[in-house]
Amino acid sequence: MQRAPDANMTWAEWFHGRRALITGGLGFIGSNLARRLVALGAQVRIVDAALPGSGANPHNLDGLEHQVEAWRADLRNGEVVTAMLIGQDVLFNLAAQVGHLASMEDPVTDLAINASCQLAIVEACRRVAPEIRVVHTATRQFYGRTSGEPTDETHPIAPVDYNGVSKRAGELYHLVAHQVYGLRATSLRLTNTYGPRMRCRDGRQTFLGEWVRCLLKDEPLLVYGDGMQVRDLNHVDDVVTALLATAASSDTIGQAYNLGGREPIRLVDLAGLMIGLAGRGRIAHVPFPGARRRIEIGDYLGDYTRIATTIGWQPTIDLRAGLRGTLDFFETQREHYL
């Protein structure tokens, strides 16, 4: 039975010996989280379907083969959902279809993974793991076009693509299950996350991964249009800290929180920064593909005051250092990620 950490226990200590389940654990954020949990002494189970086009990469857990219980299984199978939860203390719910363009091309799969599976998970929690602590991951994308003003959690939800619809439904299932059944769930709304183990083969997970690939393969970094949109970014290590600190705090239960970055940057400047750090590369401006233009959100800057106030989380890794480390990682691991 899990308890909130008492006054003499840090959240890091709270995870020692705890059983933690990560959906999407072979993916970018999930695998970084698994590594940190193992280091904290948690018993980690990951579940991942390793779907083509997803962030799953078997090398993401290299070296942890004997320390993580890995299930290759699809959450669209209800029996998997029930079985995976039994005996777990904490669920980090990271499995998702995150591609915006992909959601427009295959909206049925997008809805199945981001809403139907999430419903199955909260219902299964109610039945077989009613005390489990759940940290769900959502996205700032469903705020839609925010005009770039700092966006807090009270901003209207106005998704511009099908992915925003399904991700919002998945978040709401968690929040309703909290209200009605007392599910101990929190939702974190992530912004652009980057760092080691992100998908670099293409831009399906993040444009940053694609840019890393272009740098390493001496191809130009494609910038759609003028690239003047402002975005905020989080290093994956800061996101992992947010996931852990949220799980260990009962003050966050039943709420949704933005994450966010401290150093907003225009996309074209970000490309320039990466080129500078890599010591090579160039930018190619290309017209916005129509399908992307129609779902483009423009400037975005997340206001993360709520989580900072509640549990003291804030991003700590500066963009320059974070990108430098990311490039170094992929330089040495290129055969596994390109």
Next chain:
Amino acid sequence: MQRAPDANMTWAEWFHGRRALITGGLGFIGSNLARRLVALGAQVRIVDAALPGSGANPHNLDGLEHQVEAWRADLRNGEVVTAMLIGQDVLFNLAAQVGHLASMEDPVTDLAINASCQLAIVEACRRVAPEIRVVHTATRQFYGRTSGEPTDETHPIAPVDYNGVSKRAGELYHLVAHQVYGLRATSLRLTNTYGPRMRCRDGRQTFLGEWVRCLLKDEPLLVYGDGMQVRDLNHVDDVVTALLATAASSDTIGQAYNLGGREPIRLVDLAGLMIGLAGRGRIAHVPFPGARRRIEIGDYLGDYTRIATTIGWQPTIDLRAGLRGTLDFFETQREHYL
């Protein structure tokens, strides 16, 4: 090819000869809409799966057997969705799982009908009927607990049950498809609707139907708790007018609108009014069943200024007259509805 009515054409005239499709057309609102459309000279096709527990009642279309093309078919079948749309000018999208308690008991079906089917519909419109005019019906329920202040369309969406999650997703699919593909869709957020042809066998569709049944069967009208919650009500004829006027106005495309009533009333007073009009009956206060209490929204009063300003709709049927006519209808038709 449909056009907005010109300055010399009323919206009623606009429907003459037009091909109108109604999903859920055997149900309460759908059948009343079908009747009005036939009277306006439209060519009406209805599609209804007549699922057990739904509002479908074959007697709802009594007398129209030769004037309405009726398909008994399930929207969860993608081929039905595509086929039904071909050649249609207007879609009134009324098929839904509307039960709040039912959504908690069978959330998978609720999601399938209210979100997955709606996604299939907007995607099929894009492919086979890109010019079709769509009026989707949503619910004020997804505003959640509003504290009874007049609630307009900018109120945060905070559903208290799974039905609110799925209905919101269904609405958002329409609005996103408008933004991305130009789907000519409008969403109306209905409040409590009452009138002839509502489901009276039980409270699955509306508590008002159940109260009518109790009156006609000389059973007490059950009021949960003190019944002091304020609600607004719309007579189905006013709702049908809103659906038609919305479809005929291109000014409403891409928007969502509240309907709402002019005479907010406490539930216990509503029960008393119905007893007075019927000249018989009694109230029995009973404790709130736990499952209902957990999803109860409290006071609600919809602000319908936006639709009033845009197309001039407002409710016209006063509650007393509307209830009187409703009771008369079910008195004479009791063998078909009880």
